[in-house]
Amino acid sequence: MFKRVLIANRGEIAVRVARACRELGIQTVAVFSDADRTNAHVTAADEAYHIGPARAADSYLNVQRLIETAQRAECDAIHPGYGFLAENAGFARACAAAGLTFIGPSPGVMEEMGDKIQARLRAANAGFPVVPGSTEAVAEVAHALSLADSLGYPVAIKASAGGGGKGLKIAHERAAVAQAFSLAAKEAAAYFGDGRVYLERYLAAPKHVEIQILGDKHGHVIHLGERDCSLQRRHQKLVEETPALISAGTRRRMLEAAVGLALAMHYDSAGTIECLVEGDEFFFLEMNTRIQVEHTISEAVYGIDLVKAQIRIAAGEALWLSQADIVARGHAIECRINAEAPLQEFSASPGLISAYREPGGPGVRVDAAAYAGWNIPTDYDSLIAKLIAWGMDREEARLRMLRALAEFTVSGVTTTIPLFQALLESDEFRAGSYSTSTVETFMADRRSDIARAYDSAAQRLDDDRTPTTAAADGNSDSTALTVEVNGKRFEVRVSGWKVGPKAGSRPSARHRPVKQVASTGACVQAPMHGVLSEIRVKPDDAVTQGQVIATIEAMKMMNEVIAHRSGVVKSVEAAPGSTCEAGACIVTLTE
Known part of the structure; x- marks a missing residue:
């Protein structure tokens, strides 16, 4: 070891x-x-x-x-x-x-299956149904247009090195291909360091179901069931559950196909084979050759620590379990608590967490690295915590999750908690009939209800203090400090020196909603804090209402800046690569 x-x-x-x-x-x-x-x-x-x-x-x-x-x-x-x-x-x-x-898996396996294009070929050769699409990287917009025309619209433009919804854009018509292609490539390069993309037919409302695989270096492979990951925004997962509400026959065929594919490639670590399911049909989507964010719900239902399994397998151990030893017990749901504002198109909501209290009790687990006083940076993704609820059956897990969401306090930034409370009470979730398009529809149809939920959350008072970086811990003659020496971090105590809370360090006592940005008059404003990735207009250009005039990278997502009215560009107020604050003027239009 x-x-x-x-x-x-x-x-x-x-x-x-x-x-x-x-x-x-x-x-x-x-x-x-x-x-x-x-x-x-x-x-x-x-x-x-x-x-x-x-x-x-x-x-x-x-x-x-x-x-x-x-x-x-x-x-x-x-x-x-x-x-x-x-x-x-x-x-x-x-x-x-x-x-x-x-x-993790061996480099050869990772190279073959981590590259989404090669993975599609491998899956097809193993007899796994695949979504129609390209079998090579697409480097030019003209090539993307030609492929999209042949596949039929809508099409998905996806990062070859991607996963987790990063570098995935949808073009519903020919006119949208160039913009989707550009955004997908930029997002892929920003997050994975690899801007290659490919195209496939976009299935509008399937279920997104994935199979958890575990293989060793001695030729053994088992599965730990499947997870339904269909509740998504921007093609990134929000809520996951296991087992999925699919037919027993579809489940059996998917699990057999997944294990067969993993055996054929000599897969030797934890991994996930993702599928799209429509009725009783399923299609290979991609393979993630790593631990997944939502591995937690499989652990809850099967009682196996997948991260420890990864480590033991990498150390050379043979699998200590056979498929017959793998027995599911109960039902589990995970909600990703993100610093996002669903009512503002899920825009990032970085900032200072002024109060943070995790839920507890039977069947509740929280995986997090957050605390009161933590300033969520804009440089990475928006995940604050993963909340997992287990129950003997699905309804117990659902009600337990609702109870845990009600107990979870995150103040100072806008989060997805109120959205999840509304979503888990919806008819679609209760019935398990949801698909990858459900969140978008739910946001449109229930917007006023969701707004009321956020208004209610904003009324909760925050009595917590922000911890200081150097605070006295009860010893009046010494202070604990964090220092770095040649890049290595050390905790030290300085005797005879006491540091108290900084003046003005107490945050606002109320939940702080994401800043509302109203582009009015001549100025097209930044909807969020971030780095200006691209400006698509120049002085004297004519723009129309709804036109994309720029993109802002925030929390590893490319966010479009839309012109609020038609006009002619008078001046461009910011440069690509610069950091802009929410509300900053990017382009001025003539009056």
Whole structure:
């Protein structure tokens, strides 16, 4: 077994991996960027090292820096978590070249299945039904248009190295292809460092069902059932549950196909085979060669720690369970508590968390790295916490989740909690008849109800204080401090020096909704804080109401800036690459 593991990730998944390692008697090393100095994952590990600026390419995607840090900290393995470099075969090979074990599948398997284009070919060759689409990367808009015309609209334009909904855009008509192509490629490059995209026919309202696979390096593969991940926004999952409400025959055929595909490719870690389901038909969508965000609900129902399993398999252990040993018990639901404003098109809501209290009680689990006083950065995704509820049956799990959502307090930023309370009470969720289009429809049809839920949440008072970075802990003669020496983090105590709370450090006592931005008059304003990725107009250009005039990157999503009225561009007030605040003027139109 490994002696020390570097966790090449951040936030809740880094905390999750640290806990699994601790239970296996393995020491852990965390890494952090400039934006994450106060993130909870930094203190969850035995040691922590600074690896660079907030920009992911300079820190969490910096392979050389991660390898050097692992060697400096005398690690013998690296766990990549999910996202960032988790599906990067080059990183896995770099680990091996440096004498480090990559906790994940072998590089060859990861390269074949982590590349969504190659995975489609592999699945088709194994007899797995696939959604019609391209079998190679699409580099030019003209090629994308030609493919889209042949496939029929709508089409999905997807990142080859993608996952988690990043780098996925939909074009409902020919006129939308160029814009969707550009956004998908930019988002893919920003999140994965790989801007290649491909096209496939877009199924408008299927169920999104995935199978949890676990394989070892000795030729054994088992499954841990399936998860329904259909409740999504921007093609990213919001709520997941297991088991899925599909027919027994469809379930059996999907599980058999998934295990067969994993055996054919000699898959040797935790992984997920994702499918689209329409009626009794299912189609291969992609394979995620890593641990999934929603692995928690499979753990709840099957009683198997998937992160520990990953680590044990990477250390060379043969699977200690057969398929006959895998028995499902009950039902589990996960809600992703995101810092987002659903009523503002799920725009990011970064900022200071002024109060934070997690729910508890029987059957409730929270995976998080949040706390009161944490300032959610704009540089990464919007996930605050994962809330999991287990019950003996689906209805108990649903009611338990509603109880836990009511207990969960996150003040200072807008979150998805009130939305989930309304969604889990809906007829669609109660019946299990929802699809990938349900959230969009629900937001349109129930907007006034959801607005009332957010108004109610905004009335809750916050009596918590923000902790300071250097606070006295009851000893009047000393103060605990966090310092860095040559990039390594240390906790020290300074005797004879007392530091109290900073003046003005107490946050607003009320839930702070996301800032409303009203573009009126001549100015087209930024709808959120972020980095201006692109400006599509120049002085003297004519624009029409509803036209996209710019894109802003916030929390690793490309967000379109829309002209609120028609007019002619008088001046451009910001430059690509600059940081803009919510409400800042980007383009001025003639009066």
